[in-house]
Every structure is written in C-alpha cells, then in structure tokens.
Amino acid sequence: MVDLARRNFFKAKSIHTKPAIRLPYVANEDTFIENCTQCARCITSCPENIIIKGDAGFPEIDFARGECTFCNKCIDVCDEPLFNHVDSAPAFDLHIQIKGNCLAVNQVFCQSCQDSCDTEAISFRYLDSSIPQPQILLDSCNGCGACVSVCPQASIELSPHTTLTKVGEINECS
Template identity: 40%
Template sequence: MSGALSRRNFLRGRFAARRPLLRPPWAVAEADFAHLCSRCGDCGGACPTRIIVAGDGGYPTLDFGRGECSFCTACVAACPSGALQRQAEQPPWSLQATIGDSCLARQRVECRVCGDLCAAAAIRFVPQRGGPSLPLLDAARCTGCGACVAPCPVRAIVVAEVRDAC
C-alpha cells in the first residue's frame, strides 16, 4: 500500500470513528460520504453564502458562523462525485436548532434577534412574568438553515443533527 493511500485510509478511519460533522445538504449517508467525496472543494466554491468549509481531513463541513443555507442546491449541482445527491422530494438534512442556556433572554436580558431573523417563524417569544419573553423553538418548523446562529449576540444557538441535539 502506498504512503498516500495508507494516509487516506487512516484519515477515513479516523473520520468514520468520530461523531458526524455537519455535511452539506443532500449529502449521502455519513458511512458512504468519505468514500465518495474526493475533497475537491467544488461544493464550497459554488456556495453563495460560503458556509461550506474544509473540515477534518479536508472533507467539506458547514460553518453556520459564516451564514445560512438557502437550500439553493448549487453545492449539489457542483459535486462531481455523487457525495451530494438530491432525489425528488428528499429533505436536505435532519438538522435542527437548539437554544442553550446562555441565551440572553434566559439570563433575563431582553433579546429577540433570533426570532426576528427566522424566516420559517420557528422561534416565537413567550411572555414570562417579571422578565423578558423567552424564545421557544418549534421543531416542526425549523429547517436547520442556521440563519439564527451567527446573529445571536452570545452564540447560544447550535444547529445539529436531530439525534445529536441536546
């Protein structure tokens, strides 16, 4: 086995052993992703919001600190390897936002930034006695677009796979 190949397999083994990273929308199952993705970077180059970055081993991952996914499908169209594939009616992913305890409103400081920016109206604010209204996330509405992540002044929002969300 060549040095380059063994390094590639090592990276893939390490990659598979870790908790899944956030992949671009319409990525194939994580178990297949490392075998199909050639790490060409074409998806990242096509993304208008520049949220696809090179992650561990050079494989594409998402950085919602840079912006949101508009579900434009440009990354899928640009992918030459089949690592991103969109079937008809297939949802882009199972990502969802969660709001952590560092949320300003939960710390009794008025803030409604996330609710103002959520195009899906997945965050509403519930009045509470003696303090600011609290954000409540409607999981059924949340698309996992990440638009609420970067604008949150305290970065209290995390977007993760539904099964990993806490």
C-alpha cells in the same frame, strides 16, 4: 472528473472524523465519507461562503459564517453520488438547541434570532418571566442556520444527530 487515485487513497484507509454538518441533501455520513473526493468545488461554489474544509479535509458547513439559502450550487458542482434527490428528504437532519447563555434566558431582552427566521420556527413567550423566552418549533425549522450567526451570544447550536466520533471505516480498494 473523478480523481480515482485520490478516491482509492481514502477507501484504503480507515477514516475517523468528528461529527459535522455536511452539505444539504447528503444521504448519510458514511456515504459522504466514502465518496467525497475532497475536490473542494462545493467550497468555492457556495455564494454564502459557509462551506469550509473541516476535519480530515472533508467539507462541512459552518453556520457561524452565514446561512444556507438552499440554492443547491454545491450539489450541482459535485459529480459524486452523495445526495438524496432534493425533493425526497429534508435538506438537513440536525439537532437544534438554545444554550443557557442566551440573553433572554438570562433576563436581558433579545429577539434577534426570531427576526432572522424565515420559517417562523422561533417564537417568544412570557411563561414565568418578564422577559419573553425563546422557543423553537422543531417541525418548522428547516436547518437553514440563519439564526446562528445573528445571535450575539452564539447561543444557538445546530449539530448533526449522530454523536459518533467514528463515522467512516472503509477498508476496501475498488
């Protein structure tokens, strides 16, 4: 059931949110902010418990809590027009990087992230080091986030491609 009063409340305001990872297959940030009613059903539906109430009350994914298994339960419980068809686009449009505090980068053996990655997007090579160094094959990464919570250094950063701090400005009531 769509809460029109709540939706119009959001549409009547300019909404400023920090960049965040939204649900899988969300069409884009503007569409999400304009149409999400903050009903929170996606939050309670996620068996992995990785969806949280984030900035300005909008749901976002926290991969520090676990991985997305692409079960689509959060999409199935949502009545709003937020999503691309699940077969027409990647589930997530994310930037991924390994930060400088990685154990392997600092010459301590660790390959926990590789072991967690089902798509084999993370590999280790010797390069100029006696400790194998991690590399991410971006084309193989599906953004599941499984590597994030297993890293003992919190070295893997998944972030939305946008760097804007203002992602929605909606001034019209409908």
